[in-house]
Amino acid sequence: MSTQDRPKRRWHIVIFLTPAVLVYTALMIFPLFGTLRLSLFTTVGQEQIFIGLDNFRTLLGDERWSNSFWNALKNNTWFFVIHMIVQNPLGIAIAAMLSSSALRFSSFYRTAIFIPTILSFVIVGFAWKLILSPLWGIAPDMLDAVGLKFLFKPWLGKEEYALTTLALISVWQFIGIPMMLIYASLLSIPDEVLEAGECDGITGMAAFWKIKLPLILPSIGIISILTFVGNFNAFDLIYTTQGALAGPNYATDVLGSFLYRTFFGFQMQLGDPNMGSAIAMMMFLVILLGVCIYLFGIQTRMRRYQF
Amino acid sequence: MNTTKLVSALLATSFLGTAAFAQDVTITVESWRNDDLLIWQNTIIPAFEAGHPGIKVVFAPTAPAQYNSALNAKLAAGTAGDLITCRPFDGSLSLYDAGHLADVGGLENMANFGPVAKSGWSTDDGSATFCVPMASVIHGFIYNKEAFEEVGVDVPNTTDEFFAVLDAFKEDGNYIPLSMGTADQWEAATMGYANIGPNYWKGEEGRMAVIAGDQKLTDPQWVAPYAQLARWGEYMGDGFEAQSYPDSQNLFTLGRAAIYPAGSWELSGFNAQAEFAMGAFNPPVQAAGDECYISDHVDIALGMNSATKNADEVRTFLNWVGTAEFASLYANSLPGFFSLSNHTVEMSDPLAQEIVGWRNDCNSSIRPYHQILSRGTPNLANEYWVSSANAIRGSMTPEEAGAHMQDGLASWYEPQQ
Known part of the structure; x- marks a missing residue:
């Protein structure tokens, strides 16, 4: 018995954790601190000089920098809002339809809707740019065929539509993700629960609203936070369709493209890694704040059910 | 077809380069001109290699x-090629200041370039030149000759005539007047x-005046071009x-548009694509008889990565870039890129010859x-x-555009404050 008193060294914990910790530290944590360090310096001549938070003061205090910054943040927010009000409800609705046993060919629809998710941003960007092209695109022709040509606008080129159009393209591409996650959690709801509901007279739509929806709320929470992180990191789609200047007139400029232009430079403008890092840190803080609000404000209050 | 050719060519060079001619030195050119890949592979590089065995x-x-961003990253990481376009x-001055580009002013054939040609790649005081000038591009308008005949309009000389031509095409309706x-x-x-x-700010005169702080970007000569653009x-x-x-390039080469606001670099592409006769006219002046000005912009040069391991071979190549042979090869295989050297270069492309001829009449x-x-x-x-x-x-109204530019400039440029 006395040998049992000494706590056993649980080596397996260390062994299992090491690969992930090493890779994550090398690829994520180390660069994160590298960026933070870079954002506290400025380049004078060929030398890096420590200036504390001056880069952040410029970013938020200087009229030009802060205009660009708030414009980008506003665009990011709008991008996120579109996803939250279009992508996620639609994804849930599609998942609910797919999980109904009355639907035929459901595995075909499931695959077809999920496929764009695995396409590259570049392909999606260029394909949609062509579809919406006022010159060669099929969008104006299709609208013409149903007599709605007057509705067509060069959406990607108009300040008032461009960002929303891009957000909807992104919704088209990624709607498969919420659909799959919700679909999986809908399938995990035991039939007994639904049948018990039926005995109590809850069927059809009522069963969805009163039984299924509360049970998939945790999944919806996860999807929302994934959408939030993904949208505030957005860059690829905007860069491939609108270029680094995120035209027209910076109407589609998000933090990602603002960061890219600043950090790497663009055409005649030379890159400024220090200011770029400051923007990257602000992006990190915005996302961190959003995730914290979710984790501490929403996640902990959510009710979970075990079957 | 092209890809397989390219791949086999690349494979061939890599095999031959490593196995058969192991003593050969390979130098790599960094460039943004991916359109020119075939010209370099089929014309320029063979011509150079024929005269310089071993490179x-x-x-x-x-x-x-x-x-620019890729090059900066590669230079910082030490993986950039030997020659830098x-x-x-x-953009290049900062590379020179950072020590990435070597001073090539001492090359023998640099004597073939005038000060204007070298201005794009020299330090502010002109003491060091760090790239060998290759070419400039000239702006103007390329037009569809057949469309002009069909609608019965002539090449415009003044802005009023220019808009009259555009109106004629708009009325005719068969062509998009302006492809942009x-x-x-x-x-x-x-x-x-x-x-x-x-034409409005009188070329170099206005440009230098803004640099000196004597003119503002809100002055009429700097705002008026915006007003013309607003009418476009x-x-x-x-x-x-x-x-x-x-899209604009295709619209024009498909014959659906009449006038294409152009840079001369379009010529090789347009010659290959367009099936109609093309002409070119320089930017119309405000009133008949006004002196004309053109944008003849120093555009491209070649420099040496100071971290190169093959400095001698790179110098040999750069010196060759300064020869009449290169000037003629380059200007003729890329009509629209006009040599900056003092050599007289005969160009076989009539449109290119026409455009470069503006240099004689305009500033x-x-x-x-x-x-x-x-x-x-x-x-x-x-x-x-x-x-x-x-x-x-x-x-933005023309005035707002001017004010926007002036505010931006004044926010950091002392002579304008």
Whole structure:
């Protein structure tokens, strides 16, 4: 018995954790601190000089920098809002339809809707740019065929539509993700629960609203936070369709493209890694704040059910 | 077909280069001119290699929009090629200041270039030159000759005539009068503002006056080009707001548009694609008899990566770039890129010859914001993309566009404060 008193060294914990910790530290944590360090310096001549938070003061205090910054943040927010009000409800609705046993060919629809998710941003960007092209695109022709040509606008080129159009393209591409996650959690709801509901007279739509929806709320929470992180990191789609200047007139400029232009430079403008890092840190803080609000404000209050 | 050829060519060079001719030195050219890949592989490199056994040249271009950032990253990481294609002015100057480009002013054939040609790649005091000038590009308008005959209009000399021509095409309805879009924004600036502007601000005179602080970008001669651009919008195709640069090129070469605000670099592409006769005219002046100005912009040069391991071979190549042989090869295989050297280069392309002929009648100037004025933040050379596109789309009035540029400049440029 006395040998049992000494706590056993649980080596397996260390062994299992090491690969992930090493890779994550090398690829994520180390660069994160590298960026933070870079954002506290400025380049004078060929030398890096420590200036504390001056880069952040410029970013938020200087009229030009802060205009660009708030414009980008506003665009990011709008991008996120579109996803939250279009992508996620639609994804849930599609998942609910797919999980109904009355639907035929459901595995075909499931695959077809999920496929764009695995396409590259570049392909999606260029394909949609062509579809919406006022010159060669099929969008104006299709609208013409149903007599709605007057509705067509060069959406990607108009300040008032461009960002929303891009957000909807992104919704088209990624709607498969919420659909799959919700679909999986809908399938995990035991039939007994639904049948018990039926005995109590809850069927059809009522069963969805009163039984299924509360049970998939945790999944919806996860999807929302994934959408939030993904949208505030957005860059690829905007860069491939609108270029680094995120035209027209910076109407589609998000933090990602603002960061890219600043950090790497663009055409005649030379890159400024220090200011770029400051923007990257602000992006990190915005996302961190959003995730914290979710984790501490929403996640902990959510009710979970075990079957 | 092209890809397989390319791949086999690359494979062949790599096998031959490593196995059979192991003593050969291979030097790599970094460039943004991926359109020129075949010209380098089929014309320029063979011509050089024929005269210089033992040196192999590989042309390794990057997409234009990524070039500057990719090059900076490669230089910082020490993986960049031996020869660096140089953007004009500050982009290359900063590379020189950072020690990435070597001083090549001492090359024998640098004597073949005049001070204007070297201005794009010299330090402000002119003491060091760090790239061998290759070519300049000239702005103007390329037009569809057949369309002009069909509608019965002549080449315009003044802006009033220019708009009369555009009106005639608009009325005729068979052609889009002006093939340009604002989706990519830069055409509005380089082919719009920088193209027509020199006639207003009198080329170098106005440009130097802004640098010296004697003129403001809110002065009439700097605002008037925006006012002309604002009138362009109604002559562009439906949905021009979402029309990209390749769209505009295709519209014109397919024969659906009459006039293309151009840079001379378009010529080789247009010659290959368009099946109709083309002509070119220089930017119309304000009133008949006015002196004309053109944007003859130093555009491209070649420099030496100071970290190269093959400095002697690179110098040999750069010196060759300064010869009449290279000037003629380059200007003829790339009609529209005009040699900057003092050699007389006969060009077989009539349109190229016509465009370069403007140099005799008009005053040459470079793009307004490329020297010195694009040194600060905001960067004027980028800002005028946005303000020119905004002027065409009508989301900024010409006065607002001028004020926007002046505010930006004054925020960091002392002579303007």
